[in-house]
Amino acid sequence: MKVFQWWLKLNTECHKIIRFVKGTKMKKPILAIMALILVAVTLIPVYADITNHTWLGAMVDDEYDTYYNDYIVGYKEGASAVLAVWVRNNNVSYVNVTRVYVSFDWGAEYDSTQMSVANPAKVLVGQTRVFYVNFTIPSVAVASNMYLHAYNIYAVYSVKNATGNNNLPGTWRSGPYDNFAVFSADQATALDLTRIIDDYPAPSYWESTRARILANRAENETDAGWRYYEAGDFTRARQRFATALDYLNQAWDAEETFLTVWEELEIEEMRARIRSLDAMSSFLNGLSTMWVLFGIGWVLLGIGYIIKYLRAKRQEAAT
Secondary structure, three states, X not given: OHHHHHHHHHHHHHHHHHHHHHHHOOOOHHHHHHHHHHHHHXXXXXXXXXXXXXXXXXXXXXXXXXXXXXXXXXXXXXXXXXXXXXXXXXXOOEEEEEEEEXXXXXXXXXXXXXXXXXXXXXEEOOOEEEEEEEEEOOOOOOOOOOOOEEEEEXXXXXXXXXXXXXXXXXXXXXXXXXXXXXXXXXXXXXXXXHHHHHOOOOOOOOOOHHHHHXXXXXXXXXXXXXXXXXXOOHHHHHHHHHHHHHHHHHHHHHHHHHHHHHHHHHHHHHHHHHHHHHHHHHHHHHHHHHHHHHHHHHHHHHHHHHHHHHHHHHHHHHO
16 A cells, blocks of 8 residues: 555656646756656655664674774674674565675675575564574685775565555665774784783782782783784784783782792791790799799798797696
């Protein structure tokens, strides 16, 4: 029904232009023909639309890269890539999607296997379906890693005409996008190493002097690695980042050794203090025992004098 309404509207507009041309006695009918074409193009209905897309499993997804100086989507050469494409039916009872594919500037097209001309995917009015395009990233010999690549996404569909006897074909394109990167093996390894270095646990202050020295070396190697990366020398960048990570590992080993020795010294000092306190406690315990015995001796001595005194008194009273 919508196709028939579109045809009536197009027919009406064309008759208006023809009447205008006859009324103005236009000497150049080619202008009238161009106007008809323009109207026809502007009135062509859009049945399907690519509303969104996203890359799955990308090594870098919408992240800023210092070499390309742009926000990119990147995969390592030889990796498996998956492109998810959202296709929506805007205004007709249904459309048959016969092909969904992505086309790259290195001359390759990759198709979704979810549909074909013989087995189309039906999308009802107001419905959105997601289609997946799976393919293997080519080597940098085919798709250079020295610059970003452009790609377009296409959805090919067909709808029935007003009488329902013929299919009207259509193609929707999304793009071009020019932010796709293919990483070489060294480049991908270099980026992986930078992520490990960025996430590496490091204290705000290294207690060990050797650890501080090694950490400074790691920082210098990291800075050098980034300079090589930004210059496109990914092999040397990978080597510098690997050296930086090795220095960080050595720094932690030195810090662990230092802290272990320091802990053992603190434990030994604590033990010495405990032994000293034990000795003092033993001395005080011995001293208190001595004073107790000394007191008991004085008590006994006093009792002896008292007994002696009482005996002397009795002898005097007897005489």
